[in-house]
Every structure is written in C-alpha cells, then in structure tokens.
Amino acid sequence: MKSHRRRRLLALMAATSLPAFARADTPRFVLQNEPSLKHCVELLLAATKAAGFPAAFDDAPKASEARNLHETMAGRIHVNLLPASPARLEMVRQGKLRMIPIPLERGLLGWRACFTLQGLHDRLAQVRNLAGLRAFTIGQGTSWWDVEIYRKAGISTREVQAWRDGEFAEQMHAGVIDLFPMGLEESLNYFLPHFRAHYPELTLDPHLLLRYPWYRFVWVSAHPGADALYQALQHGFDLIGHDGRFESIWNQYRRLPPASSWQSRTVISLHNPYYAEDSVPERYRHLLLHPHIA
Template sequence: MTLGLAGYLANGLTSGLGSGAALAANVPVIRYPAPQSPLDTRSLDLLSLLEAALRRTEPEYGPVRLQPTDEVLTELRQFAELDADRGILHMTWATVSVERRTLAKTIPFDARHGLLGLRIALVDERRLPDIAKIRDLAALRRLTIGQGLAWPDVDVLRASGIKVQTVSGYENLFRMLMAGRFDLFPRGVGEVFDEYEARHAQMPRLAIDPHLLLVYPYPYQYYFAPSQSALAARVEKGLLAMKADGSFDAHLWRFHGAAVARARLQDRLALRLTNPNVSPEAERGLEATLAFWRKPPPSQKR
C-alpha cells in the first residue's frame, strides 16, 4: 500500500480488515510523529513500510491504529518523549546515534537499505559553477554545508573536516540556503527531488547539483518507547518476513526507483565520508549498498 501525502496528514490509518471507523474505537492506537510541515513528505516510505509490517503480523498480533501526534515534534523532542514514555509518542524513525540508543529501543533493520547515506545537494543555482570544480574532499572543505540542529549528519561532516552551519527548523534550511548562509544542503537521493519540486516555484534559484554524490553509511531504523517492546518485536518480525520474501526490496524500488534513476549515480563524483556513529561492519558494507542502488531496478532487468 503506497500512501499519499493526504493519507499521511490525515487523522490516522488502521492496520486491519473491515471498517476503519469501526475498528478505530476498539484497537490500540500507535502514535508516530506528524510531519514537520505541509511540504514534508520525507517519511511517506517509512510509514508505508511500517503499515505493511503491521499488516503482515496482524493474524498473530491483531489490528492497531496508526495516528500522527497532535503537535509537530522536532527530532530532539521526539526522543525526549520516547525516553519519558508518557504516551504522547510511541515510536519514531531516525538514523543511528549513540545518544539515541540510550533514549529509545531500536530494532537492527535498515528501513531504507542505506539510501539516505547517498547524498545529492540542493544549491543556489549561482553556485553551480563553483561546485562543478570540486574534485576531492579537500575542495569540498572550502565550502559550508547546511544541516538541521542535532542531525547525526553533522557528526559525519565534521569528522571529515567539513564546515557545517546548523539550523533549527526544517523549512528554515531551504530559506537559509537561498539567503547564502551556506553553500550546499545535501539530501538523500529519495528526498531531494520531491523537496526541489515542492519549493522551486517559490524559490526559482533553487537547483539540484548534478556533479557530486556524498556517500556514507547511514542506516535508518525504527525507535520505540520503553513500554512498546511488544510493538518493536512485532514490527521487526514483520520486516524480516518482508525481507525474506522479497517484498521489502519491492517496497524500496516502488518508492525510490524513479529518484534513483533520475539521480544518475554512475555519472556522479562519489566522495566517501566516515560515519563515527556506526560500526566498522556498517562502514565495510558501504560498497555493497552503493552497488545495490546502482544496479537496474527489477522492472528494467533483462
């Protein structure tokens, strides 16, 4: 089931059979984070994958109702709420960090198969000639990259000696990029094109850099409040079943195949960065991740 933005912003959806209205009054509610703005579609794939995992395990565990939080929560607030376990938020999704593992329970399943660690930059089109001259990390270090406050990407970039300007507020990042506060705003391959299309009319100088590909291990996982250990086990069981029968890979290509093709990964200069928040095993798996996304999607194989 592929969810549209309208479904994501609605009052919730029910994982189960029969009437959603009838079920809603009788099944447990699982609260996930509301999007950061009306233009924020970054998590549609994660919500759809979660819903599929719950459907897969429904015969054993029963139905649940997924519902967004009543208020918008920053990532910092999300993990504070999970740690407090007050029922405002039951689960979220995020990349790994040492601190996050102490605040919430996670399951060791990369919901995006490393795609979020393949980064293409949004830029002011007036900077494109300068960015086209970059040939190595030394040249990249002369520029400044914009990132969200407390995003783990900041650790990755600074570990590689890259200057970072942190910004509070998702939409503010686009505004400050266009105001010249920093030079590049790297985005995941699965994010960048939707973000560009949603804002280009209001920001006509916004452009997608056609030259660089920043590459680093960046697993993306589901996190749960301490009281939701049974839910965590259920979601993991559903995800592993989807991985085993191929439906997880089908989900990846359904959501991200068009963006991967548009990104032309083979034609970009790949600059590899190290992620200090992941294990050496994750670092070693980076080449396999890049190879997975560089191969033709299943529909194009001969």
C-alpha cells in the same frame, strides 16, 4: 420497524467488513513522522499486519531530536523513523530505547547530493576531493547527526532551524551557507519538487555525491506500553523482509534513481565515526541497493 432493523443490519455488515486497522478497538500509537516518509508508514502497517497485530498510528507534533527522545522515553511517542545516531545507539545499549535495524531507505540515504541556488551549482564542478569541498559551508537541520560527520571531516557546517519547506534557501541568499546535502534518492523523489514549490531558485547539484554509512531505522519506546508493538514489529519486519513484501511496498512509493543521476559525479567518501555498514544485520542486507557509479 423493518426499516430500523434494516439499518441495524447494514451497520453491522459495514462494521464487520471494515479492515482491522479501521475498527474502533484497534490500538493506536504515536509516531514521529514526516510528509516524506509515507513509504515508511506503509512498511510499518504491513509489518504489523503480517504479525497479526493491527495498529493505527497518529503523527506526533514536529519536534527536535532531543524532544523526540524525551517524549519517546516517557512513552508519549511510541515509534520513531530517524537515522541512527550515537545518542540513540547508546540508549539502545542502556535498554532505554529499542531498535529494529531494518534499512527503511535501503541504504540510499548515505548517498548525499547538495541543494544549492540555481546559477551557483557549477562552482562544484571543479571539486575533486575533500580539500576542495572544505571551501564551502554546509547547512543541515538542527540536531541532525550528519553535522558531526561533516565537522569531523573539517567542513564548516551550520545548523538550520527551519528546512522542511526549503527555508534554508534564505540562508544561502544571505551567504551563511552554500550547500544543503540530503539523500539523492529522497531529493529526486520528494524534496526537489517540494522545495521548489516554495523556493524555485533551489536546484540539486549534478557534480558531487557525498558518501557515508547512514541508515534510517525503526525505533520503539522502551516504555511497557509499547511492548506488544515492538514484538509485532520485530516479527512483522522479519516476515515482510524475507518474502518480498518490503521491496514491493517500497517500490510503490520510492524508486532507485536512474543511472544518469549517478554517473559522471565525483564521489567523496566521508568517515562516519559512529557506525559502519555492518550496523545493518545480515538478515536485512539483501534489502540494500547498490547504485552503479561510473
């Protein structure tokens, strides 16, 4: 009997000592996620905790942008962590989607470096302007809105279905694409070693940076089932964005690349016809990082 009571007491103590997010009654939500976005998930958890709204997140199956939007509108996906796009911004205007415009990548997503094959990256050394860049074919993931930015700039651009493990290298070998731009920070901190584990012939060009406004925001379903979560995230991100917790958490998982990664590069600025720098509201602009280009 004593042993039975002791086991019950220990179980009770363990349950009450569990953090709120681990308890059985914690509300669970479905999140569009990628392996490279651990810092974003930690920021989400910090925001809900700061707001006093413990939540747990389960990853949604990988899907296209169109499918993500459909599932979000239906309330089957509650949170998305994607760059702003014309379709999403229009849905926000129509009340079909909710946006928290906090820059999860701190503005660095719009500084794009180009993946290419080893031995070929020196071809970009002589590119000095947009006219020179137009001699190359760019690849991007299917449904990425970057595609429209490049095409409107007159750059030949192809959409690639498989990219998450560097599969676009096969398109490069076949001569279908030459370059695959991604954020310089995310590439150095995650994608370069990840891609090279699968395709060691891939490298990051050291000569060019493509620059345009491009921000990863938090998107919340307009379905009533996400009402409380949206309110908590709004309040929580305002709190952690103001008191330094956002920067502290971000710095644990990501970092501004060293000055040597930015210097001696040709910067080609492209026009984003869909939104500008002011899409980040004043209360969050102090979170933006501004690399020094020399």
